[in-house]
Amino acid sequence: MISALTKDRVQSIVNSLTSEVMDVSFLNKIHDTTTTLPTPSFMDNGTRCGVPILSYGHVEKVLIGGVLTMLTFLTVCGNLLVVISVCFVKKLKQPSNYLIVSLAVADLSVAVVVMPFVSITDLIGGQWIFGRVFCNVFIAMDVMCCTASIMTLCVISIDRYLGITKPLTYPVRQSGKCMAKIVLSVWLLSASITLPPLFGWAQNVNDDNVCLISQDLGYTIYSTAVAFYIPMSVMLIMYYRIYRVAKDSAAKHTIAGFPKAEDEESMNCVTAALKLQREVEECVSFSRLLKSDRKNISIFKREQKAAATLGIVVGAFAVCWMPFFLLSTARPFICGLQCSCVPLWVERTLLWLGYANSLINPFIYAFFNRDLRTTYHNLIRCRYRNINRKLSAASMHEALKLAERPDLVL
Secondary structure: OHHHHHHHHHHHHHHHHHHHHHHHHHHHHHHHHHHHOOOHHHHHHOOOOOOOOOOOOHHHHHHHHHHHHHHHHHHHHHHHHHHHHHHHOHHHOOHHHHHHHHHHHHHHHHHHHHHHHHHHHHHOOOOOOOOHHHHHHHHHHHHHHHHHHHHHHHHHHHHHHHHHHOOOOHHHHOOHHHHHHHHHHHHHHHHHHHHHHHOOOOOOEEOOOOEEOOOOHHHHHHHHHHHHHHHHHHHHHHHHHHHHHHHHHHHHOOOOOOOOHHHHOOOOHHHHHHHHOOHHHHHHHHHHHHHHOHHHHHHHHHHHHHHHHHHHHHHHHHHHHHHHHHHHHHHHHHHOOOOOOOOHHHHHHHHHHHHHHHHHHHHHHHHHOHHHHHHHHHHHOOOOOOHHHHHHHHHHHHHHHHHHOHHHHO
16 A cells, blocks of 8 residues: 555656656747747838838828829929039030039939839838849949049039139139049949948848848948038038138128128219218219129129029038938947837938938029020020020120129128
8 A cells, every 4th residue: 555655656746746847848939939029110011120110091192103103203304404504505515514514414324224123112011022133233323423422512612612713714614624623533432331231341141021221330441431420521612611701701701891791782973872871982983893803893792602502502401411311420320230129210310301402502503693584484484595695695794784883782
């Protein structure tokens, strides 16, 4: 009997140990299974980066598609007008306008080669559907065209500064060959930024659902510095110097006892005479000075116009591109080297804000360039004939107006 009890006790102990082992193994299996299951963000799109796919309703897709299509269409039309104007209008075929054409070609390339694919990707929620091979090509074209646009703006600011500070020697050096070499250098430098990911320095984040530029820290610092921070710094320096030159020139053209620049538009000779007591003599001498020194006044007008143009160009450039590049620089340090942890709608909004700079560039230069405005007006209204004659007539009319009333310059 004792042996029977002993056998029963041993059997119960064995059974308990077996159940404990089975429980431990079962828990281990559960633990292994939970560690290998993908996280919810991974399951959203089936990619290792876990970029969530946004889902839009039909109304949202129509609105987003309409806005992106309109933005792309206007960018194509505006920059195409610049290229046609400079290439086919005789008066605009000047070496200084080669940079304007280069800028328009870069912005036109962004609209034709880049924007459509980004629009389709955004409409389907952010998932890349064009394959791994084309992903590298797309990123290379995107980076090259946007960088060429930004660097051309930088070179234009340098060109304007040299034209203002060295009006006698600069036109001699401003030849067609020199400008062509500058344009070629801009595009080659822009293309050099796209080469490292293609030759193994920094690989783009590229799988079946995600197409993201390389997040390598060294490459990120290099690309953002060359594509944005250095050109932005140069543009700010050039704008400050042009502003200083225009301010000094304005001080030279202000006569003691005569109204300042802000009052000259609202004061005529009669008002000045009533206010300053030494009216007629100074008013007459001022008019004679303007007539005898019309060349300096023309230079002064060009300086102020260049300062205003470059100020708006730099301001628009900073507003459009600075948020995107600040995000691009900070993203590898915040999210790591493989994926992006930034919300998709934030990335896309800042990206399209940068693309909007390609839309507004041709309209900024047309606003400050009368010849471009006249050419746009005639091309839009399909008046192709005698454009050069109309531009010459407009220039003659403006010259006669200034000859009759030189005070209009100020």
